[in-house]
Amino acid sequence: MRRDDRDEPFDDLFREIERMMNEMMNGADANVDFNSSSNVESGFGMDTHIDIHETEGEIRVVADLPGVAKEHIDLECDGKTLTISAGSEHHQYDERLSLPQRVNEHTASATYNNGVLEVVFEPAEKSSDISLE
Template identity: 80%
Template sequence: MRRDDRDEPFDDLFREIERMMNEMMNSADRDVGFDSATNAENGFGMDTHVDIHETDEEVRVIADLPGVEKEQIELECDGEMLTISAGTEHRQYDERVSLPTRVNEHTASATYNNGVLEVVFEPAEQSSDISLE
């Protein structure tokens, strides 16, 4: 019995999307001049993953820093941007994370466990009204 293409109208579309994705992934190094070995060693974007969670009570930043010791991590925050710097002899991490809301950087607490950095901030106080006399 001959297959009728009308039974699965999106079959060709899915095959084409899969073909294009495979082609893109297999030729990414050639097409964009990306040297995966060098950048993976440096830690820029290859194995660093940053998540930001915001609630009314806090802003939580979670970053993966595999292979880094706690003593090698430096954190800086100006209330709007968190800078995470860490380095080993094999990797260098420099992440600038734009925070979703202004935070009170003086309330920050940070923990590092099994390659996962977690930084928690309280939101900055809302500016108060100024009354004229």
């Protein structure tokens, strides 16, 4: 006796999951031009990992920037947001990171070694209370 596929209780569920995954993946690819003639990949997240470590005395941002020369890295900070712009012949990285707390951007230090960028900030002084008289 041949088994009827309709007797399988999970077939409908698996078909629906597969349909939703295909729909999601097709939607994600809709904005990607796979036929682009450009050799430059842009944006963080492609092959870059960024970590933010917060301790009582410092905020440390560690970012992987493979293939980028030190002189092609630009960093800017306004005390709340760190902007990293870096580029090479094959990659262009542009990222704005919201820092977990306000930092003193004037005391920041940065190092770049073997494709790893590390930026260290001191937390900004807490604003003082204003007393009413």
